[in-house]
Amino acid sequence: MLKDKMISDMIVHGYATKTIRNYTTCMTVLTRYFQKSPLELEPTDIYKFFLYLRLENRSDSSLINFYSAILLFYSLIDRKEMLQLVPLPKRKRTVVSVFSQTEIVSLLSNCCTFWEKIIFTLLYSSGIRIGEVVNLQISDIDFERKAIFIESGKGGHARYALLADKTAALLKQYMEIYNPKSYLFFSHKGKDVAVSIRSIQAAFQKIRKLAGIQKYGTVHTLRHSFATHLLEDGYGLVYIQKLLGHADIKTTLLYLHVSPESLLQITSPLEKIGNFKPGMFESQNQYGLQFR
Structure with a gap:
């Protein structure tokens, strides 16, 4: 069975138990969505599936999981082109929450x-x-x-x-x-x-x-x-x-x-120049004329 082959392949390659479970779930969702085997699908079907995921407001992490799982599955049967219509999802960089x-x-x-x-x-x-x-x-x-x-x-x-x-x-x-x-x-x-x-x-x-x-x-x-x-x-x-x-x-x-606030506490390198003092030069314009 291809599902068992996929799981065995992930185990051999050292995938974490949680990852194996997530990828298996992703393929189950794909199968249930179309109500037929992934072997019967075409690239346009995979495109429609990711469109469905986007419309469902799935997170970037979720989309990346689905992409990785489906890519792994079709790699086993040498059909990587099944994802040719779907761009690789990118995780948006976010600022994490931090407690003081x-x-x-x-x-x-x-x-x-x-x-x-x-x-x-x-x-x-x-x-x-x-x-x-x-x-x-x-x-x-x-x-x-x-x-x-x-x-x-x-x-x-x-x-x-x-x-x-x-x-x-x-x-x-x-x-x-x-x-x-x-x-x-x-x-x-x-x-x-x-x-x-x-x-x-x-x-x-x-x-x-x-x-x-x-x-x-x-x-x-x-x-x-x-x-x-x-x-x-x-x-x-x-x-x-x-x-x-x-x-x-x-x-x-x-x-x-x-x-x-942390950035503003950084010392400018100018402060470390010992022989530089403010006011040691008169302000001049581009023609060398002093401003009064």
Whole structure:
């Protein structure tokens, strides 16, 4: 079956589980839209399908997923020309939402439980993704090296993230109180079940409202804030890229969105010229005549 071949091919090429699921869903949507096999379609059909997606106001990310999934499918049968009428969707660059350090303090101060306090402190202090947090094992925490091992980040890449001293202290208290067995953060269903992403998202929105933060934000905003605050503290993009687990530094460039106030605090190179003093020359016009 071609669907199984597509899934097997993605597994062999190291596609993340989430990506495999997304691409499979995209092909299912395509099949249901036309009520026939993708093998029976023509390039004009694919064009009509993307027109339908546009009219449905699908996001740029969604369109890119559909394009990638359909391209992969037809590549397996050597029919890449099926997308010849459809331009490659481009993701519009957006300015990400970032919390100020004052807002971060307010958010963490309004956590109602110790469980909330440690999760959101960990998310901000390390910059790891919510999907990486729910998969953390006890063995992934290295207190001695002050590091968090991310076994399988986005794209299946392993890396180390920061374990701040304050976060480590909270984690030790948390482990004494909750006594996790395998998953660091477990579900109410049992210690062998990871906490759900949805429960963390719901807790975040509740706390954001309690903190009186009017600015739009999601759990992922903590990751954006981590990266932005490091950049503002003078750390290089390459270091931030490695900590975030970005395969391409172009993704990290998203955080070059400093505010006008920050830009105005930059010292002009003229200020570093020691022997230059204002007023040392009379103003002259192009003919050398002095202005009085």
